[in-house]
Amino acid sequence: MELISSFPPFTQQLYGLVMTSDNHLLTMTRCGNGKALQMNPSLLKYTFRGHLVAVIPLQLPLLIKSKLRFMALSGNSLYISDLGASYVYWVDATTGKLVDVIAGPGEKPGCFTEPSGIACDSNGNILIGDSRSNRIQIFDGESREYKGVLECSQKTIVRPSAICLQGDDKLIAVNYISHSVSFYSIIVETSHLSK
Known part of the structure; x- marks a missing residue:
């Protein structure tokens, strides 16, 4: 490089x-x-x-x-x-x-314990890492309402830090604890989540 x-x-x-x-x-x-x-x-x-x-x-x-x-x-x-x-x-x-x-x-859906990386998909959905809760939460890009937790190929996303999307079907996340970068296939495309 x-x-x-x-x-x-x-x-x-x-x-x-x-x-x-x-x-x-x-x-x-x-x-x-x-x-x-x-x-x-x-x-x-x-x-x-x-x-x-x-x-x-x-x-x-x-x-x-x-x-x-x-x-x-x-x-x-x-x-x-x-x-x-x-x-x-x-x-x-x-x-x-x-x-x-x-x-x-907070720990309930739509709340955060140390929010971390943020990415927006091509449909305007907002994906936000919830570091201490080991999840990526999704919010609607228009209403900003909570839509759900991102489902990926590996069930647990551990301590997500920085995140980015490759298209709407791959998530790349930095793991704060293991000092690694992980690649995930998104099970449910963010564009198919209910509004």
């Missing part, structure tokens, strides 16, 4: 990375370490050459234990997981304003 380019070092830690429809890179600044809020987080929009295009302050109801870590983009809808406070936020990617809180802490 050949390195094509690299941005200069940043003065703060960055989390999450998505590509926008206008071919810019969007990442976010760190807001906390799980013990104290350190700064107000922002979205940073860059060109592929590393030129900063915009700084968009995130307007979220953060808690002391907030740790914004993962995100996914579908159109202008940006989904951000708060690993520390166990919330998933729906944000307008152009303004940084909170549109809604998709889910909060």
